[in-house]
Amino acid sequence: MPDFSTLILKSIFMHQILLVGEGQDRSFGLALTDVPVELNDRDRGFLRSRFVDALRSGALAIIPNDEVDTPTPSLVAKHIEEPGLKALSHDLAERLVAAQRMNAKSGILVVADAVMEGKTSVLIAKVEHQEAMQAKTKKLPNGDRALSIKRIPDLVFGDQNRIYKVAILSPDAEEQANISGYLADVQNSGRFATYFISEFLGMRLGDEPEVLTKKFMDTMTEAISASSMDAEAKMEAQAALSVTLKSNSQSLDPRRFVKDHIPQVHQTFVFRAALERGAPPVPFNKDIKMVKNNLDNIRIQLGSDISIVAPTEAIGSDSRIKVERNKENSVAETYNITIPDVPLENVKNTRSR
Template identity: 30%
Template sequence: MVQISRAIVHEIPKGKYSADGEHTVALSSAETTLAPETRRFIEENMLDFGLKSPRQIVEDPDAGSTTPTFIREILSDPDRFVDASQGIALNLHRAQTGNSPSGVLIVATVTDAGSSSVIILKAEHAEGMRLRRVGDEATGRFDLQHLNELIVGNNSRIYKIALLSEATGGVAGDMVDQQNGVAFADFFMSAFLGCRLADNSEVQTRQFMQSAMNWVNKSVPSESDQARYATALIAYMGSPATSFQATEFADQFLEAEVRDDFVRSLPDDVATSVVNKDLALVPGQGAGLRMYAPGVVVSASAVALERGDLEILSEEGQSTTIRIRGSLKRYGLGSAPKG
């Protein structure tokens, strides 16, 4: 369990930083004294709950953030705690995007499994109602009071949390983005924390599938080949294998004369590497394929494609026929597709 040793709170304004902007960071000039119940609430309802499923992050020197330097200062020199935390708060404001809401930044030194770390927690303001009884039980009533600066606990998805410590090669630790799930906000992880994912396989998996599908749509002239390659991509990525390799896919499923062009269309770090497969960021986790025509969208599962339940036939005159094996089970209502 994470235990807080020292803490300080700063208020971060909404929106993107501007040198001449009217909104500035409200900095604390002294540590925040935490009552026992407040400390318990933060430790149990915010930190322990929020850090149940973290992702490992490591310092990225190319990010250009000074936050890792401030982390090292806090861990090595207790007298730098307040000043370094102020620098961290200013870094967050400068890194924010235009739609970033206001909130508070909690910087704390903690012990976790006997080692010292720094917690950085961004919590947005929330709204709620407080129930208050006025008068006695016989003649009294209940009043409701609107509260617009709540910082709530484990029922909310308003936190970004990083638990960082010194490691070989720089600062490293865990991060959770409860707003974006596995799709971490880049401004927070990179521009602010100065870190990157220790394993970004889900990003590389998405890059591979998106780039491969873009290549199918833009570089393959034959509609029958497009259908064959797109179906092969879904089958390849849906296999039980825990990793994938672009050149392996090309060798197994693409005609020899287009393989080099396909590999060149991919990002460099995906084109030649063996990548751990993680479909978390892929729409539908790669479990199906959609086909688009003017006013028409057809969707098929990977299982149906593998069984051959759907056949795409390219005909003369820029005409395509989609043949479904078996009978249609039912029709349903839905929104009209775009385009």
């Protein structure tokens, strides 16, 4: 993942997406603007921080989707080559209105020139539009104190306003016409609305479900191993990982997995360690075709040259292969492993692994 904290916002256009009409005559309309919004440094910094937080918490890589016909990638590429943010933002607003379903929400479309990691980019976001009340105290001529209430009908950003979706698009370093980037769909808890990612942006996820599933398994395994959990907790977590991957669920949620299967005191470390290693930060569709051969057994590495491979359900303090903390060793963390009452079927030389 890129360093989203390097995001810099330059010129920003905002257009209102309106829901007009009633009943079957309802449709989306536009209230377009012709000049960039005026923001002081404090407000610009606040806006930037909200976008950075959204991207950090849920962005996945997106690349052009050759199976859909939408002008957004070419419009962005043209703008980066020949800047014209007003025209780009108007075109994108019209495209969004044409693409989104009637069950989508109205709001504000934000289109901004941006730089991230030194790379010229375009930020596109759909955010909540709220009305708010502003309260001010004042003193009356007779000395009494009063509260003045003023409605603010066009509040765009506040602490409680939601960012529905935010994308950052950039050209390829070698081919400016090739546009790719990152998208966070906060509104759908990480699942990406088809109308937005495909019909509006003209993109698809950069990694297929089977690749994301393998990343999830590999990075979560590494994070569990790197944690300070004891051996039994690590084995239980690894067994839960295998069960989760083999379940009938059609999707995987890394954050939910950590919350459900990692001891609370270790949850923050494991989740962060998995993200640092490339785990998807949001729920995604599951496909185990690349990992299904690795889900039946667990390998326990004992020191540098001894290992045990056994079915997931056969290992644990209450299982056939008992792994228990050696409480008599106060100097180092060691374990007693017992495999009682099993036949010795075969002994042979083998190569090291």
